[in-house]
Amino acid sequence: MHRTPSKKIDVIVGLDARGFLLGPIIALRLGAAFVPVRKSGKLPGECDKASFEKEYGVDVFEMQGDAITPGQNVVIIDDLIATGGSAKAAGELVAKQGGKVLEYLFIIELTFLQAGSKLDAPCYSIVQVDE
Numbered sequence: 654m655h656r657t658p659s660k661k662i663d664v665i666v667g668l669d670a671r672g673f674l675l676g677p678i679i680a681l682r683l684g685a686a687f688v689p690v691r692k693s694g695k696l697p698g699e700c701d702k703a704s705f706e707k708e709y710g711v712d713v714f715e716m717q718g719d720a721i722t723p724g725q726n727v728v729i730i731d732d733l734i735a736t737g738g739s740a741k742a743a744g745e746l747v748a749k750q751g752g753k754v755l756e757y758l759f760i761i762e763l764t765f766l767q768a769g770s771k772l773d774a775p776c777y778s779i780v781q782v783d784e
């Protein structure tokens with residue numbers, strides 16, 4: 654797997670819900686912060702919001718308003734990418750707060766849905782499912 658040349662990663666963003674299993678472990682290993690992106694109505698305080706369409710309906714993601722410091726390098730992590738709607742929405746939330754998404758990481762990618770082309774940074778997965 655060819656990866657982005659090494660840069661200091663400041664923040665790992667994990668997506669609700671299974672991104673919470675992977676993200677904190679990787680953040681601890683890297684000495685980075687962990688920021689959760691959650692489905693609407695689950696986080697306290699002021700939140701930024703981004704809606705997105707999935708294979709089966711519309712959803713809204715939220716991130717706490719002060720989660721990212723402008724200029725921080727961010728990696729977005731989830732278990733699976735299908736249409737890419739949720740990953741794209743998470744990328745929009747990071748960008749809104751002035752963060753820079755370096756890459757998107759997944760265990761499984763449904764490559765036949767071609768989600769990688771929707772994202773604003775390289776997309777890496779361990780397992781690719783092509784049909």
Ligand SMILES: O=P(O)(O)OC[C@H]1O[C@H](OP(=O)(O)OP(=O)(O)O)[C@H](O)[C@@H]1O
Nearest residue numbers: 669670671707708734735736737738739
């Ligand atoms: O690329 P997409 O089309 O956006 O789909 C991928 C998302 O769908 C699944 O989560 P789901 O929405 O089932 O939520 P859950 O993790 O809370 O079960 C998966 O864990 C990703 O988060």
Ligand SMILES: Nc1ncnc2[nH]cnc12
Nearest residue numbers: 707708733734735736763
């Ligand atoms: N097609 C799919 N298969 C498994 N998990 C998913 N999550 C979103 N889309 C999915």
